[in-house]
Amino acid sequence: MFTLDDLVRLVRDELALPLPVNGAVPDFDHALNWRSVDLVRLVLAVEKHTGHRVPIAELYRRRNLRGVHDLYTATATAAGSADPGSGTRRTAAGSPAAAAGPLPGEGYEDLSLHGWFARSAARHPDALALRVAGQDLSYRALEQAVEHLAGRIAERPGGRPGRLGLLCSRTVSTYAGYLAGLRLGAAVVPLNPEFPPERNTATARAAAVDLLLCTAEDAELAERIGRETGIPHLVLPDTPGPGESADGESADAGRAPGSAPGPDDLAYIIFTSGSTGAPKGVPIKNRHVSAWLSHTVPYFEAGPGSRFSQTCDLSWDLSIWVLFVAWASGAALVVPEKAELLTPVAHINEDAITHWFSVPSSLSMARLLGELTPGALPTLRWSLFGGEPLTVDNARAWQEAAPGGVLSNVYGPTEVTCTCTTYPLPADPADWPDARLGSLPIGPVYPALEWVVIDERGRRSQEGELLVRGPQRFDGYLDPAHNTGRFARWSEDDWAPFEPGEELTDAHWYRTGDRVHTEPDGTLVYLGRVDNQVKIHGFRAEPGDIEAALRRHESVEEAVVVPCVTADGTTELAGFHLGPETDREQLLAFLEKQLPPYLVPRHLVRLPAFPMNFNGKVDRRKLSEEAFDLIARYG
Incomplete structure (x- = not known):
């Protein structure tokens, strides 16, 4: 019998996670303010001790100790005499999406970002365009919603906005509002409701936003931004349509002003993550997007029947890739709940996803859960990873799970419009290039650049x-x-x-x-980054070179090396790694055979997980700032 007291001991003693308390006793109903990866660690620890896996998506919604125990009890009861964990496994809900080739071969027009969507709506009106929050919309239905919202926005005092802030959760109105802003020729500025209010306020002010679109659950934040900046906001309905306006009045579709944005008009403004300095606003014009889509859509064989999963927030330009490669080609955008992304294999199979693009960290999560079994991802035709180095072990595990598709390592700064290189890996890992530099190639640069x-x-x-x-x-x-x-x-x-x-x-x-x-x-x-180089005892050190050496050890799955400054001002190197337990002295000896003495990290520490930033990338700055605390805790 696995009791609540057993759960407390597991959290406190084995996982060393912060335990909510009420006075001197555990508070079983208090929300667990843990990272997603810590919730996954808890699920795996419960499974190790009981033989039963708690459904992670449900845990993400419950997020308290009583909820964890209730879910365990329900899982154990439902499993009965089944094999441990078998009651929580989910299978594909349908057959793979129909294969789709590239768009017709005629030359591409210099379309606006909205123009690419509108062309797909004209060509494929009955094809699935959007699946979100339990609703499916065809291109015809989504276009009607877009026209309706564009008309309502343009009718407001002040008329058409020049820059439209989007402060929204994952609803139909969010995506219709995004396209409506583009339809009106506004530059869309995606904000993130999960960011600190101060950052959203600073972003809206820096971007000179004229109007904020928000959903009901984010209205309070929009009001706060408005009080500090004077920016008005419009609360969107959950399901906009030609018969329902944002303020509840009846309205007809197709009332948006008719002028179309031009190639030199801004399409969107994305702010960098700030991981390499202060966030910077990156304005991208329609002509930049059109050049990028003209290469990307046919290359990745996107078209009607393809299904793309949105794996990140709209405030990151990876979302631009997913949304508009899908809508430029007549494919479907599938927007999962964030909880579903904790179990990517189940989500991909249930929604018959054909195109997947995420940071490699999500791949690591699937490996951690033991989900990447051979052939586990039969619907995938293209799997793209970017934003971080893609290691050989991670790539091989995903390739085996999706043998019928192409795995591609991609790269591109926000400033060069999403992606500018692609390296599709051969089907047979025996034909892969030598990853002597620590990660797989990012490929050649796109031919137009x-x-x-x-x-x-x-x-x-x-x-x-x-x-x-x-x-x-x-x-x-x-x-x-x-x-x-x-x-x-x-x-x-x-x-x-x-x-x-x-x-x-x-x-x-x-x-x-x-x-x-x-x-x-x-x-x-x-x-690696040019600005990641540090001086150690007068010698220049590139952390990426040391990380590559660490990854070559059989027990190291991922590695990050950061500088840390001691109390007397001396800069030292700390190497953090993931994977099974390994002897520190043996690992040091392994590195000493590959690296000069000044490049061997002073500290080598195995962590249960790396801290992540809002974009799902490893937070190197946090690792560096908290290095000595982590060394004391885990070293």
Whole structure:
């Protein structure tokens, strides 16, 4: 019998997680303010002790100790004499989505971002366009909702907004509102209700937002932003349609103003995560998006019958990739509940997802849960991973689970419109390139773009910083002050970083800040950030090189190396890793055979999980700031 007291001991003693208390006793009903990965750790620990797996999605909704125990009791009762955990396994709800080839082969027009959606709606009106919150909308129905909302927005005092803030949860109105803003020629500025209010307020102010769209559950936050900035807001209905307006009055579809946005009009403004400094506003124009979609849609074989899963929040540009490759091609966008993303294999199968794009951390989560069994993902035709290095072990596990599809490692800064390189892995892992540099290649740069790799002196180099220019490159940051040092003039005999007061032109290269290695055939391998380099005892150290060495050890699944500063101001290296327990001295000896002494981390610590930022990437800054606390706790 697994009691509540047993659960408390498990949380406190084995997992060392913060235990909610009421006075001196555990509070079983208090919300667990843990990270998603800690909830997963709890589920696995309960399964280890009892043989029964609590359904993670339900736990995500309950999030208190009594809920955990109730779910365990229900699971154990339902399982009866079944094998441990078998009662919680979910299977595919249908057959794989129909295969779909690329769009028709005629030349692409220079369409606006909304224009790509409108073309799909005209060609495939009855195809599924959106599945969210238990509702399915065809392209015809979604377009009607978009026209209706666009009309209501334009009728408000002040008329059509120039910049439309989107502060919304996952509802039909959110996506109709997004498209309605584009329909009106507004630049959409996605905000994130889960971010601190101060950050959303600062973002809305910096982007000069004219109007905030919000859902009812986010109205209070919209009001707070409005009090501090003067920005009005409009609360959207849960299910907008031609017969229902945002304020409850009847309305007809198709009342949106008729002028279409042009190629030089802004489509959206995304703010960077701030993981490499202060968040910066990145304005992307319709012509940038059109150049990117013209390559991406046919390359990834998107079309009617394809289904894309939205794996991240709208405030990150990975969502742009998913939404608009789907809608530009006549495919369906499937928006899962966040809880469903904790069990990606079940979600992919139940919704017959054909195209998956996420950070590799979600792949690691599926491996942690033991879900990536061979053939577990039969519906997938394309699996894309980006935002972090993709390791060989993770890629091999996913490839075995989705043998009928293509696994591709992709890369692209927000400033170059979502993605600019792609490396599809061969079907047989025996044919994969040597990952001697720690992760798999990110691929060649898209053919419409120019690129060069330079060393610190601006000379062409096999290894160094990647520079890119071409039709996907943005025209500069929202705040021109951020352009300084981020662009450059470059030719074989000239090199000069962009300076204040200089005119930014199409001839300037964007400096990605990313270090890459160039293979003879033009394939690039990601090495790390230029600004991650640190000085250790006077020597320059690249954490990515040390991480690559750590990953080569058989017991290391993931590795992150960060600098940490001691009380006397000395900079040391701390290497954090995931995977099974391993002897620290043995791991040190392994590294000493590969690295010079100054590159061997002073601290090597195995963690249960890495901290993540809002975009699902490893939070290196937090690891560095809390390094000594983590060393004391886990070292």
